[in-house]
Amino acid sequence: MTQNIRRFLFSERGADLVGICPAEALDCEPEGYRPRDILTCAKSVIVIGRRLLNGAVQAQFRRLEDGRAFAESIYSTYGLELVPNWAMLMTTFYLSDYLENTFGAATQPLGCGPVMGTLPKNTPTPMFAGPNKDGLVMNITHAAIASGIAQPGWNNFPITKRFGPRVQFGCLLTDLELEYDEPDDGPRLCDPEKCGVCSGVCPVNALPPRTGGASDVWRIAGREYEVARHRVNACTVAALGLRNEFAGIRKRGDLVHSDDPSDDEIEKAISEYAISNCSLDHYPKCFCNRCQIYCPVGEWKETFEDTGLSKGPGGLI
Ligand code: SF4
Numbered sequence: 001m002t003q004n005i006r007r008f009l010f011s012e013r014g015a016d017l018v019g020i021c022p023a024e025a026l027d028c029e030p031e032g033y034r035p036r037d038i039l040t041c042a043k044s045v046i047v048i049g050r051r052l053l054n055g056a057v058q059a060q061f062r063r064l065e066d067g068r069a070f071a072e073s074i075y076s077t078y079g080l081e082l083v084p085n086w087a088m089l090m091t092t093f094y095l096s097d098y099l100e101n102t103f104g105a106a107t108q109p110l111g112c113g114p115v116m117g118t119l120p121k122n123t124p125t126p127m128f129a130g131p132n133k134d135g136l137v138m139n140i141t142h143a144a145i146a147s148g149i150a151q152p153g154w155n156n157f158p159i160t161k162r163f164g165p166r167v168q169f170g171c172l173l174t175d176l177e178l179e180y181d182e183p184d185d186g187p188r189l190c191d192p193e194k195c196g197v198c199s200g201v202c203p204v205n206a207l208p209p210r211t212g213g214a215s216d217v218w219r220i221a222g223r224e225y226e227v228a229r230h231r232v233n234a235c236t237v238a239a240l241g242l243r244n245e246f247a248g249i250r251k252r253g254d255l256v257h258s259d260d261p262s263d264d265e266i267e268k269a270i271s272e273y274a275i276s277n278c279s280l281d282h283y284p285k286c287f288c289n290r291c292q293i294y295c296p297v298g299e300w301k302e303t304f305e306d307t308g309l310s311k312g313p314g315g316l317i
C-alpha cells in the first residue's frame, strides 16, 4: 500500500519528495492542531514536497537584484502563491480520492500555503497564515520534519538536501497504517553559526542571528531543534509590502511606520490593504522571501550562482 501511494504521488502527481510519519509523531503540537484533533481516527500523516520552479525563483532575483518590479507577478504566480499552492491542493485532493476509492480509507487533505508553519495559535496575525485566512489547521513544516523529508532551518523553513528550503509542502491525514519514515538524524544541513545568510538578508531583522539572537525550540517526534525566533509581525511588513519601500509596482502607502508593529497596527494596516486578485489569498505575500531564496543549502550554487541567475546576497539592491 505504501509503495502504491509513493508511486501514485511520484508518477501521477509530480511529487519530488514523499515522507510518511505516524500521527503520534506530532503529539507535541498544541492541542487542537494535532492530527487526531482534525481526523479522529488518523494513524498516518503523508507529506508531499514539490520543488519551487527555478524559473520562478530566478524571477524574484530579478526583482531584488535588478529592480525589475514586474517580476513580482511571475514569482507570485509561479513561485510562491497561485500555481504551486493550487497544484498542491489538487495533489492532496487526488490523493484523498485515490485512498478512499482504492483502499476504503478515511482521509483528510489539509490546506497549504506559502507559510507552512503558521498556526493561529502562535501567530496573532492570521492574515499571514495561509489561504484559509484563519491560519493553517496543522503545522506542515513540523510534519515535513517528522516524516524525514526535511530538517529544520534557522530560517524556520523545512530544508531539504536537494532543494534547500525552496519546496512547497502539502499534507494529508489517513486512518491507514503505513510504513513509516524516521526523522532525518543525519548531519544538520543548516549551521547558522557558519552560515547566517537568512539573518543577514532579512531587511527587517525578523530572523535574529544565531550568536546572541533569540531562538525557539521545536519539539517534533521526540527530538528538539533550535531555530530562530521568527518575529512574524516584522516579517509581515516586508513580505506583504506594508511600507512602500517593500511593495512592488502597486504602492499601498506606508500602512505601518516601524519595523516591529504591534498586533493592533498590523490589524489596522491589513484593514486598509487592497485585496489582491492574483493570489490564492486576499493578500500577496511575495514581496520578500529573501531568507528562503538565498539559503545556500541544496543545489543553490549550481543552479543560481554558477549560471549567473543570481549575484548572491551581496547583489541585493
Ligand atoms: S540561510 Fe544558512 S543559516 Fe539560514 S537556514 Fe539556510 S543554511 Fe541555515
Ligand code: SF4
Pocket (backbone or CB within 6 Å): 198, 201, 202, 203, 204, 205, 206, 207, 234, 235, 236, 238, 239, 288, 289, 290, 291, 292
Ligand atoms: S520573508 Fe523577508 S522579512 Fe520575512 S523573515 Fe524572510 S527575509 Fe525576513
